[in-house]
Amino acid sequence: MELVIDAHNISKVYNPDTIPVYAVNNVHLHVQRGEFTALVGPSGSGKTTLLNLIGGLDAPTEGRIVINGTDITAMRTNELIDFRLRNIGFVFQSFNLIPVLTAKENVEFIMLLQGIEKKEREERVRSLLQEVGLADKIDTMPSQLSGGQQQRVAVARALASKPQFILADEPTANLDSKSASNLLDIMAMLNKEENMTFLFSTHDSRVIERARRVITLVDGRISSDTAAVSTVH
Amino acid sequence: MNLYVQRQDLNALLATPEAAHEVAVLLENDELLPTVQQKLKAILPDLKIENWREISPESDLIASYTGQSAMIIVAIIVIALAFGIVNTMLMAVLERTREIGMLMALGMRKERLVTMIVAETCMLTLIGVPVGLLLAWATVEWLSKKGIDFSVFANDMMSEFGFSAILYPELPWNSVLQVVIIVICAALLASIYPAMKTVRLKPVEAIKQ
Numbered sequence: 001m002e003l004v005i006d007a008h009n010i011s012k013v014y015n016p017d018t019i020p021v022y023a024v025n026n027v028h029l030h031v032q033r034g035e036f037t038a039l040v041g042p043s044g045s046g047k048t049t050l051l052n053l054i055g056g057l058d059a060p061t062e063g064r065i066v067i068n069g070t071d072i073t074a075m076r077t078n079e080l081i082d083f084r085l086r087n088i089g090f091v092f093q094s095f096n097l098i099p100v101l102t103a104k105e106n107v108e109f110i111m112l113l114q115g116i117e118k119k120e121r122e123e124r125v126r127s128l129l130q131e132v133g134l135a136d137k138i139d140t141m142p143s144q145l146s147g148g149q150q151q152r153v154a155v156a157r158a159l160a161s162k163p164q165f166i167l168a169d170e171p172t173a174n175l176d177s178k179s180a181s182n183l184l185d186i187m188a189m190l191n192k193e194e195n196m197t198f199l200f201s202t203h204d205s206r207v208i209e210r211a212r213r214v215i216t217l218v219d220g221r222i223s224s225d226t227a228a229v230s231t232v233h
Numbered sequence: 234m235n236l237y238v239q240r241q242d243l244n245a246l247l248a249t250p251e252a253a254h255e256v257a258v259l260l261e262n263d264e265l266l267p268t269v270q271q272k273l274k275a276i277l278p279d280l281k282i283e284n285w286r287e288i289s290p291e292s293d294l295i296a297s298y299t300g301q302s303a304m305i306i307v308a309i310i311v312i313a314l315a316f317g318i319v320n321t322m323l324m325a326v327l328e329r330t331r332e333i334g335m336l337m338a339l340g341m342r343k344e345r346l347v348t349m350i351v352a353e354t355c356m357l358t359l360i361g362v363p364v365g366l367l368l369a370w371a372t373v374e375w376l377s378k379k380g381i382d383f384s385v386f387a388n389d390m391m392s393e394f395g396f397s398a399i400l401y402p403e404l405p406w407n408s409v410l411q412v413v414i415i416v417i418c419a420a421l422l423a424s425i426y427p428a429m430k431t432v433r434l435k436p437v438e439a440i441k442q
Contacts, residue, residue, distance in 0.1 A: 057338050058437045078342055085340025092440060096335040113340055161340070 003068075004165050004197050005031035005054055010063030012049050012220075023049040024060070025220035031165070031199055036191045038211035039201040046220035047201035048169050054199070055088050055167045056080045068164045085113055089158030091168035091200075096154065097142040103129060103153045104138045110160040128156040132186050148179025155186060165197035172204050184210055235392075307412060311419050318423035322354055326427045333431055334439020347428040354424035358417055366409070373404045 007029040014021045024046045031037060039047045052058040054065060056072045064073050067087060072080060084090075097106045104125050111121045129135055132152040142150050151171060158166045168187075172180035184207060190196045200207070208214055216224040244250050260269055266284050273282045286293040326333065333346065383391060384398035391398050 052437050055338070057440075058435075081337065081340055081342050084338065090338055092335065092338075096331065096440070098332060098336075110339060113345075157339075 002033040003030055004033050004035075005029065005199065006066040007054060008064040008066070010050075010053055010060040010065060012046075012053060012058065013061040016061065022046075022220045024053060026063075027217075027220070027222055029054075029215070029222070031197060033164075033197050034191070034195045035197050035199070035213055036188065036211055037199050037213040037215060038208050039199065039215050039217060040203070040208055041217035041223075043203075045217040047217055049220075050217065051167050051169050051199070051201055055090060056084050085110070085161060087161075087164045089161060089163035089166035091151065091154045091158050091166060091171045093170040093173050097150055097157075099142055102139045102141055103134060103145065103156075106142070106153055107157045107160050110157055114161060124160060125156075128159055129153070131159075131190070132156045133182075146179065148175050148182055151175060151179070151183050152186060155183065155190075159190065159196070165199060168198065168200035170201055170203065172202065172207055177206070180204065180206065307415075311415055314416060315419045315423040318354060318357070318420050319426055321357070322350060322424055322427035323430065325353065326350065326431050330434065330439045330442045333434055334436045334442070337434065337436040338440060343432045346431050350428040350431055351421065351424045354420055354427075358420040362413055362416060366413070369409075370404060373402050377401050377403055 007027060010024060010027050010029075011022060012024040014023060027046075027050060029050075039050065041047055049058065053060050054067075056065075056067075056075070060073060064071055066072070067083070070083070070087075072083060075083060097103075098109065101109065107125045107128055108121050111124065116124075126135070126138070129138055132155055134149060134152055134156070137145060137149060137153075142153070145153065151174075155166075155168075155171075158168075166187075171187075172183060175183060187198055187200075188210060191198055200211075202208060214224075214226050215222055216226075240253070244252060258269070258273070260266060270282055270284050273280075336346065337343075378401075380399040380401045382399050387398070
């Protein structure tokens with residue numbers, strides 16, 4: 001097994017000088033390549049903070065995060081931005097597509113930042129949108145797509161940079177059950193066929209059911225870490 | 234009070250037939266003044282050749298004051314413009330805080346974000362300047378035919394200084410070029426603050442908005 005995420009005793013403390021609040025408290029987490037892992041827990045348990053720390057969007061107060069052998073906690077801002085661009089795929093809760101760009105351009109944008117040639121970009125955009133079942137929506141603006149479709153574009157965008165893993169913060173929170181199930185089918189398919197590692201936070205019991213590993217956070221600490229029975233594999 | 238009489242009547246009264254005390258030469262524009270005055274002096278060395286600045290220093294003073302106050306007005310307009318651009322671009326940045334946060338999260342470097350904001354300002358300026366020039370040209374063109382009538386406000390005062398009460402403006406293209414350059418520079422300077430504001434955003438906080 002290949003270790004993709006290695007978080008060593010990480011903590012995130014707010015107001016350390018006055019009344020310290022531990023959003024994440026001494027968490028130790030290993031994620032291997034090809035995992036399909038759900039991060040669950042009540043609101044305020046630190047799921048989003050933990051994902052932000054692992055994704056290099058926020059710096060831990062203590063501890064070290066090693067992604068695919070590289071310590072990201074020691075990186076400078078631009079180094080970290082470049083690292084995110086090449087190694088981490090993000091899917092946010094509220095879709096977060098660029099509203100003035102079409103589905104194709106939203107996916108292509110990441111590759112543009114990576115400096116990939118036009119021909120390769122176009123081919124990859126087509127195949128990615130095909131994979132997420134949106135081949136016919138290639139030139140559609142986000143405002144004309146349903147929530148589920150927008151989130152599928154976001155998944156395609158996350159995959160576009162060929163990341164080491166995809167972090168998804170409550171990806172189904174704003175979706176109806178059919179769209180949520182459809183999105184999960186796609187994520188599970190990518191996990192199975194392309195061995196793409198997924199780490200996602202969720203409240204949704206239907207999502208939790210499909211995860212192969214479920215990590216429960218309570219008050220910023222891991223309270224349980226189980227290998228749930230997956231219906232996918 | 235001005236009194237107008239026929240030259241021959243006046244000559245008859247003064248008993249100086251076919252004579253004139255003074256001949257006024259009206260030039261097409263003010264820039265020709267020194268050369269024409271020089272030439273006339275050469276041709277007519279016995280006569281006193283004076284330009285309007287020498288005859289009426291007070292009019293010269295008014296004209297130079299007008300030039301200075303025009304500069305002050307331009308400066309005020311440029312400052313207002315700069316604030317307008319800062320405001321517009323700041324709104325453009327604040328409205329898109331989440332989008333910018335997302336761009337940073339996905340891997341857009343800060344330099345690129347700054348370039349994006351400056352480029353947007355440039356586009357705004359490059360669209361705004363020709364549109365503004367076109368409107369200015371159309372307005373001046375119309376007024377140059379119709380004239381701006383000041384007779385209601387200052388008929389006597391203007392005629393006293395030898396100005397017509399109806400002014401026919403024209404666009405001084407040299408000054409237009411200067412103003413265009415100043416406007417573009419002001420726009421670029423004005424984009425720095427919103428760009429810096431963007432760079433200081435933290436992706437985690439920006440995405441939450």
